[in-house]
Amino acid sequence: MRRELEVGIRSLRGRPVVALALWSVPEIVPTAAYGIAVAHAVDDGFLAGRPATGLAWLGALALAAVVGAIGTRQVYLRLGGLVEPFRDDLARRVVSGALARGAAGNRDDGAVSRLTRQVEIVRDTYAGLVLVARTLVVTVIGVTTGLLSIAPLVALLVLPPFLLGLAASLGVMSMAAGRVRDSLRADEEVATCATAVFSALRDVTARGAEEYAARLVDGPIGDHAAAERALARVAVVRTLCFVVGGWGPLVVLLAAAPWLADRGLTAGALLGGLTYVLVGLQPALRTVLAVLGDNGLRYVVTLGRILDAGASPASQQQGSPVTPGSDVALRQVTFAYGPHSETVVDRLDLTVAPGDHLAVVGPSGIGKSTLAGLVCGLLTPTAGEVLLGGAPMAGQPVEQLATHRVLIPQEAYVFSGTVLDNLTYLCPDAQAAHIDLAVEAVGLATLVRRLGGLAGQVRPGDLSAGERQLVALTRAYLSPAPLVVLDEATCHLDPDAERRAEEAFSARGGTLVVIAHRISSAMRAQQILVLDGSSATVGDHDSLLQASPLYRELVCH
Template sequence: MRRELRFGLASLPRRPLLELAGWSLPDAVPTAFYGLAVARAVDDGFLAGRPAVGLAWLAGLVAAACVGAIGSRQVYRRLGDLVEPFRDELVRRVVTGALRQGVAGRPDDGAVARLTRQVEIVRDTYAGLIVVARDFVVRLVGVVVGLLTIAPVIVVLVLPPFLLGSAVAVATLGLAAARVRASVRADERTAAAAGEVVAGARDITARGGEGYATALVAGPVAQHAAAERALARVGALRTLCFALGGWAPLMLLLAAGPWLVARGVTAGALLGGLTYVLVGLHPALGTVMGALGGSGLRYVVTLGRILDATAVDPAGTPLARAPSGHRVVVDAVTFRYGPHAAPVVRGLDLVIDDGDHLAVVGPSGIGKSTLAGLICGLLRPDEGHVLLGGVPAADLPAERLAATRVLIPQEAYVFEGTVRDNVTYLLPGASTAELRRAVEAVGAEGLLSRLGGVDALVRPDRLSAGERQLLALVRSYLSPAPLAVLDEATCHLDPVAERLAEEAFAGRGGTLIVIAHRISSALRARRILVLDGTSATVGEHDELQLASPLYRDLLGHWTGPAPDGRRQIQPAS
């Protein structure tokens, strides 16, 4: 939300903004005059036995309204000077981003929708938020000036709860936006699951698969219900904010009436204070909260989609967004190999923080390598987002992607050349000492000795699969990339060599993701992700033993501790 608000504020041109502020001053006159006119009409007119004076003060409201109307007219005339440059900037960003994607060979299918629909939504909501924010400030300034004129003590009573309720209401906008996104994603998952079940209703009935179909839909339905309840709680919180900021000042003023009168506040001043609360503060807060719950959310969510799609510098030059850190966020990701194929990954949510060590386990063909390809930016999700350091992984340029992550696949790539050439091309400036430390860390000393040292010639056809994997592991260990993904990269090594290599990468620093070939990799990880084809469960070893039947099946039975103190695994009987 902060990014969207900063973008909106930075897009405000200074001169039209100053003109808008200037013409807002006469627009504040009616708000500042309402309570004062009522107070003087009561004290100096009706209660003093001079009804003509009271009516004259009330007639002054008409003149004040005329002054305010002039200011309002000029304000709306200048609104276009603020909004249209903002719209032009959005159009430029969308078009530039689409052209950049096209040049890179990745056509942006959503550019037309962003240009024709989303830009207009953002433009309209942006204008609405400017109007509401200006109106809020105008009313607040007018009320404070008026109250200071008739009874400054009333300001101390009514302003703190009003400002507190307003601040909390604004603070809920980010929470509400997150809840709306979650609700939309949950709705999409429910619709997708229900569509698959409905499409296969005949086969499900014929084969007695009603229970499976129910279970398939039950998860997304429960998630959608939870998302809607969470969104409803945000609505209830806004109601409490309005009670605090809109009604509490009125109740405080009424309750303090006798105390105020005893200290010299006149009946007219008290009535004027009530007028300021009811005519100024109360509707101002109601308007702001209504705008935040409607236009504000549409602005944040829609502008966020546009800003996620592209980034350009102020001169219009396309920028390849640089990742901030290497945190991995998998957000509602679905991926299928072909438009009519069943999803390999379905609605997956996962967060891997910097420095984490995650093992991914599951049956063969369940989508573990597909997940590795998505995280590394080699595959683009059909739905959802995969972010590396806050940037879509599939959109990172090759040089930045290589500096962010290193992927070691099951079939290691080795080319004909020296050992040094093979293991240092991700870090060309690596010294011999660094190379030897990497060789020692992953346990490749024996291989290096057999080949004849770092300057020996490597012939790939004379290496076993395990030896090729060891060279690839050394190469990846030397890489400066902070995120390492081992996609069954040790499957041709024996368990002892596998343990040594994984422990080396765990101690290397940065983040480690291991697509596990053996369940023993799960014991060395900080967290474990279990994929079963319909759902994903993530947690620590002890948690998963209780929560995941599949994990228990994969785990088998434990034996006693090994001589080195580590637990061993034997296959389940």
């Protein structure tokens, strides 16, 4: 919070602060005059049986208010000279930061929001804070001057509780800023989670993952509720501050009235003192609390966001995720589905160079799909590690992994919608020419024509298992992911269609891992991994014929 306040105070340097202060002086006149006029109107006028004198004092009060209004007008005219340059500085900071990040190749999607909405919020709240700080100073000077002139004892009684309440309100501000930040963060977390779940609603329903989706949003919603409760507790503390600083002086003054009367305090002076509390101090504290609680917090939090985003692109890059390549490496990977389950993969070492085509073969139930899950980061090794482009898969966010690898399982996922929706699901910005190329390469053209082109409707139930696989394969082909893993994803295609699809993927670029359904598929790969329960052998077709009895057996089959 100190940083945000320093930025605001520093911005006042070289601005017309003196003119603003001088034009605030006329405003002190009515503030100081309230109690004096009431005291004299009562003591010298109405209680002395001279109502005309009483009314004259009240008339003088109206005159003082006119003087104050002239000062207020001039203050507002000069406020722009303080606030607009501050806004310009912030806008400059946002634009420079966004340009620097753009030049460094990093998109800054939040810059528009910061430049328009957030800078305006800071400008408005800053103006509100300047005004309230000025009003507070004017009130304290005016009330103190007035009280000292009619009854110095009353000043000694009412000012301490007021100042105590004011100090406590300022202290609560720092605590409240932290709570507002927590609440905003929690709110963003809920929005991020809910957006992810809502945008995947179709998939959630299709895969029956409703409970999992609910669990995803459950935590952030709980955090948000806790943050809101903490914020509500701060509001209670703020109310207590007002009780002390706003009502405290009134109670003290009323309680001390007999004691003051014994010391010669007149009824008019007592009423004058009450007027200062009710018309001066109490509204000033209420405004301070309202403005600090609203403007102040919005100022600190929003300016904080702008300042954080303005950090140099180099420092931001340090935290940005590493972009892995497409080479896959397994280092002593061991995996079992549970602590007491049999080990499916045992200390496996494997390297697939970028651009290579690896086929995995082995008897049913030996662990081929498990290996595909490990390579894609869907399963976490019990021991050892899986690296993609040299970066460990473990701990990488799902969104990041999704841009670097795509897995097509045996049961192809196709949904109700247009052909185009189904094909561009992993690459929404795909160009028409690229889509046509993919459709042709993978062998989907006949089906697309039958469905009425890219705008035609797909009804999953009307497609054969092989047709659904072709749709899913074309989608994977269009995906920008450099690593493609096909887990028996062509098992429902005839051998020719399978060959055509696999050749398309080989020519696509990037690394290809195929869990082979047919041995003919394995023979197209540069490297073949034979999984044999107790051991795993890697080689090309010829070397494996020599080295692996299991491979020889699979080829004969």
